[in-house]
Amino acid sequence: MFHLNLPVRTLVILGICQFGRRGLASAPEVRDQPKKIAIVGAGIGGTAAAYFLRQEFGAGVKIDVFEAGAVGGRLATESIAGGEYETGGSVIHPLNLHMKHFVDKLGLNPRKDVPSKLAIFDGKELMFEESDWFIVNILKLIWRYGLNFLRMYIWVEGILDKFMRIYQYQQFGYAFSSVDRLLHAMGGDAFLTLANQTLEEAMMGEGFSQSFLNDIVAPVARVNYGQSVRINGFVGAVSLAGADAGLWAVDGGNKRVCSGLLYHTKAELIKARVTAIAVKHRPSKMGNSVNLYEVSYVSESGSAHSLYDIVILATPLHQGLSDISFVGFSPPLPSHFPGRYQQTVTTLVHGLLNVSFLGSSADPAHFLFSDILTTEHKPLAINSLSSLDPVSIPADYARPPASRPAVWKVFSAQPLTQEQLAAMFLRWDAVSERRWLAYPAYSPPHRATPPFQLHERLYYLSGVEWAASAMEMSAISARNLALLAHHCWHGHTAKVDQEDLHTRLRGEL
Numbered sequence: 121m122f123h124l125n126l127p128v129r130t131l132v133i134l135g136i137c138q139f140g141r142r143g144l145a146s147a148p149e150v151r152d153q154p155k156k157i158a159i160v161g162a163g164i165g166g167t168a169a170a171y172f173l174r175q176e177f178g179a180g181v182k183i184d185v186f187e188a189g190a191v192g193g194r195l196a197t198e199s200i201a202g203g204e205y206e207t208g209g210s211v212i213h214p215l216n217l218h219m220k221h222f223v224d225k226l227g228l229n230p231r232k233d234v235p236s237k238l239a240i241f242d243g244k245e246l247m248f249e250e251s252d253w254f255i256v257n258i259l260k261l262i263w264r265y266g267l268n269f270l271r272m273y274i275w276v277e278g279i280l281d282k283f284m285r286i287y288q289y290q291q292f293g294y295a296f297s298s299v300d301r302l303l304h305a306m307g308g309d310a311f312l313t314l315a316n317q318t319l320e321e322a323m324m325g326e327g328f329s330q331s332f333l334n335d336i337v338a339p340v341a342r343v344n345y346g347q348s349v350r351i352n353g354f355v356g357a358v359s360l361a362g363a364d365a366g367l368w369a370v371d372g373g374n375k376r377v378c379s380g381l382l383y384h385t386k387a388e389l390i391k392a393r394v395t396a397i398a399v400k401h402r403p404s405k406m407g408n409s410v411n412l413y414e415v416s417y418v419s420e421s422g423s424a425h426s427l428y429d430i431v432i433l434a435t436p437l438h439q440g441l442s443d444i445s446f447v448g449f450s451p452p453l454p455s456h457f458p459g460r461y462q463q464t465v466t467t468l469v470h471g472l473l474n475v476s477f478l479g480s481s482a483d484p485a486h487f488l489f490s491d492i493l494t495t496e497h498k499p500l501a502i503n504s505l506s507s508l509d510p511v512s513i514p515a516d517y518a519r520p521p522a523s524r525p526a527v528w529k530v531f532s533a534q535p536l537t538q539e540q541l542a543a544m545f546l547r548w549d550a551v552s553e554r555r556w557l558a559y560p561a562y563s564p565p566h567r568a569t570p571p572f573q574l575h576e577r578l579y580y581l582s583g584v585e586w587a588a589s590a591m592e593m594s595a596i597s598a599r600n601l602a603l604l605a606h607h608c609w610h611g612h613t614a615k616v617d618q619e620d621l622h623t624r625l626r627g628e629l
């Protein structure tokens with residue numbers, strides 16, 4: 121059973137959708153559907169938005185997706201040594217329900233699992249080596265860190281439990297007008313505090329030890345976000361969940377989800393760079409004025425522009441990532457929001473690892489670690505080093521030991537020099553480098569995240585990355601925007617920014 125809104129809350133909500141109401145003065149109960157929707161960006165965020173918008177608005181609306189680069193965005197693969205390998209977003213958590221749904225819906229498969237083995241390098245030696253024996257690992261960890269490890273697991277599970285609430289809210293059609301409200305709906309004030317603290321503060325506050333943070337938590341933050349335990353606690357928890365068991369990837373490459381969603385949605389892909397978005401006032405049949413958005417873009421065949429009812433920006437509005445001018449908005453909208461994205465360089469190397477670089481005296485033929493994380497104990501040029509499996513696993517596949525040439529993936533903040541490569545590899549025959557402006561440079565306390573709605577029917581998907589950047593976060597944001605756009609179009613304000621959903625929906629599923 122749902123309660124009615126408190127008057128104050130209603131006012132706040134009206135503030136959000138009111139433009140839409142004023143703009144469309146025809147009979148409010150049977151509003152026309154929008155005719156054209158533009159999405160800027162064909163990464164997982166933009167293509168998921170196309171999918172969910174199609175779900176909300178039906179087959180009649182034309183959906184155009186603009187992409188300046190390659191479909192997939194930060195989900196991308198590279199060919200090296202005769203195989204194809206992920207260079208961007210690579211692993212998906214077993215509880216990322218939207219990603220799971222897409223893969224099922226599109227008839228894709230999870231990639232065959234290859235067991236992995238982890239080690240942690242402190243700049244001198246491997247200070248932790250995972251054993252094939254579960255019980256040995258547990259004993260090692262208890263010996264060194266007491267119950268910190270078990271407690272971390274419980275702490276992350278507790279956060280994940282709350283995180284999972286979003287799926288129920290979205291299934292019931294609820295949307296949120298800002299990232300902070302979305303976080304609050306999931307985990308109350310505790311989630312906002314988490315996002316406004318460093319991971320270190322949050323975990324120290326929970327009683328975790330400094331050595332556990334340095335030895336275990338920091339390496340995970342380094343491999344996942346190229347940053348330290350000073351990232352915000354929320355993205356930190358997401359990152360630690362990314363060290364859970366059962367992580368998976370899409371067979372054939374994660375970016376296949378993006379092209380699959382475009383195809384499934386019957387959206388039109390326009391290979392062009394959007395340069396400007398302008399508000400245009402058009403008189404409506406009813407005599408008042410309607411706002412439309414004029415999207416200007418440049419493609420190989422020149423520049424053009426087109427009018428849309430709704431526009432979704434599914435790319436970060438930050439320096440180096442997109443450069444869109446907003447024309448005629450009042451108050452004005454900046455091309456770039458505050459905060460910066462940080463570089464992570466992915467280097468794929470096909471070659472022979474020098475295990476002595478890792479201070480290991482093991483016989484390379486028995487060196488089988490697939491993931492080597494690093495600590496901050498000594499300044500290191502690399503954030504992590506992994507033996508990479510191809511996007512499709514052949515039937516007879518076994519990951520090669522370090523004595524045989526393999527494809528290694530190195531994450532670093534700066535491009536690797538020849539000297540740095542020579543220190544890590546005995547020899548190599550192929551190198552491929554990809555420089556990403558990968559994710560926000562997180563430094564809490566966090567400033568207010570940008571709203572999901574920038575103007576009456578202009579929505580911004582990527583602000584969610586300031587809470588945490590991950591494929592699933594973009595997908596959650598996409599679903600939220602589709603619901604928000606639908607509710608605002610139809611004036612269903614009671615489905616926006618509701619409080620206490622968790623209590624109210626209890627028992628509904």
Ligand SMILES: Cc1cc2nc3c(=O)[nH]c(=O)nc-3n(C[C@H](O)[C@H](O)[C@H](O)COP(=O)(O)OP(=O)(O)OC[C@H]3O[C@@H](n4cnc5c(N)ncnc54)[C@H](O)[C@@H]3O)c2cc1C
Nearest residue numbers: 161163164165188193194209210211394435442558590591
């Ligand atoms: C190295 C690396 C490792 C990662 N590892 C993981 C991981 O293991 N698991 C995980 O969940 N996440 C991971 N991530 C994060 C994840 O990849 C991203 O959060 C996610 O892919 C973002 O998707 P998006 O669609 O929101 O943005 P993007 O993928 O960045 O898509 C935006 C698109 O918009 C396009 N665009 C920009 N401006 C314009 C314009 N003006 N006109 C037209 N098009 C434009 C861009 O070309 C781009 O394709 C990783 C990221 C990186 C870089």
Ligand SMILES: *[C@@H]1O[C@H](CO)[C@@H](O)[C@H](O)[C@H]1NC(C)=O
Nearest residue numbers: 474475476477542543545546
């Ligand atoms: C391998 O690494 C070790 C330790 O850094 C170094 O002393 C050695 O010279 C390297 N071997 C080769 C062949 O480069």
Ligand SMILES: *[C@@H]1O[C@H](CO)[C@@H](O)[C@H](O)[C@H]1NC(C)=O
Nearest residue numbers: 312313316317565566567568
């Ligand atoms: C974040 O924390 C700072 C203090 O560190 C505080 O001033 C600020 O109000 C907090 N912001 C939010 C959104 O909670």
